[in-house]
C-alpha cells in the first residue's frame with residue numbers, strides 16, 4: 221500500500237524546545253522519520269514522504285549541526301534516499317497538504333494507487349507488526365488514534381474522506397468518516413498511539429524504543445530517572 225508520511229522539515233518538534241536546540245530537533249525529527257520509513261517498508265508499504273521542503277537540507281542539518289549524529293544514522297538515511305525514496309514537497313499547512321496528497325492517490329496516477337495510508341513521522345515506536353495491523357485492518361476508513369486525541373495514522377479506501385488535523389482530530393475524523401457513510405474501524409495500538417511531542421514522550425522512547433531514535437536520545441545524554449514515586453527524563457551535561 222502507498223503510505224504518505226507527512227514531515228515538517230523547517231522547524232520541527234517545537235514542543236521539544238525546552239530540551240533540544242533547533243539543530244537537535246531537526247536531527248531527532250530526521251532520525252524518527254528514518255525509523256518510521258524503515259518500519260513501513262518492513263510492513264510491506266511503499267513510503268512517500270510529504271515534506272515541507274526538499275530533504276537534502278535536512279541531511280545537511282543532520283550531518284553538520286548535530287554533534288550527536290553518527291555515521292550509521294547518516295548512511296541509513298542516505299541509503300533511503302539513494303534507493304529511490306519518493307519525496308513530495310508541499311509547503312502548505314498539514315491538513316491541506318495531506319488532503320491534496322490523498323486526493324492525488326485516488327486519481328490513480330503513476331505515483332500512487334488507492335487505498336492509501338497516512339502515517340506520521342514522529343512514531344519511532346511503530347513496528348512493522350503494528351503498521352501491518354493498520355494496513356491490513358478492514359474498513360473504508362481505519363484510524364489509529366494518538367494519545368491526547370490526535371490521529372497518528374489512518375488508511376482510506378474512500379475517495380471522499382478528508383482530514384482536519386490539530387485539536388482533538390480523532391473525533392473530527394470519526395465524524396468525517398461517518399458523514400460520508402464510510403465503514404469505520406480503529407486500531408488500538410500503544411505503539412501507533414505514541415507520537416513524540418513533548419519531554420514526557422521521550423520517556424516512552426527511552427523505555428520501549430530499540431532503534432535510531434532510542435540510540436540518538438542515549439547518545440544525546442537522555443536517561444530515565446526515578447525519584448521517589450516519579451519517573452522522569454533527565455539529560456546529563
Ligand SMILES: Nc1nc2c(ncn2[C@@H]2O[C@H](COP(=O)(O)OP(=O)(O)OP(=O)(O)O)[C@@H](O)[C@H]2O)c(=O)[nH]1
Pocket residue numbers: 225226227228229231232233234235236270271272310312313314317340341342416417
Ligand atoms: N508536510 C507537513 N508535515 C507536517 C506539518 N506539520 C507537521 N507535520 C508532520 O506531521 C506530524 C505531526 O506533527 P505535529 O506533532 O503536529 O507537529 P511537529 O511540527 O512535528 O511538532 P510541533 O512543532 O511540536 O507541533 C509529524 O510527522 C510532522 O513532521 C506541515 O505543515 N506539513
Ligand SMILES: C[C@H](OP(=O)(O)O)C(=O)O
Pocket residue numbers: 314366368369370371372384385386387388389390415417
Ligand atoms: C497533527 C496532530 O498531531 P498532534 O498535534 O496531536 O500531535 C493531530 O493528530 O491532529
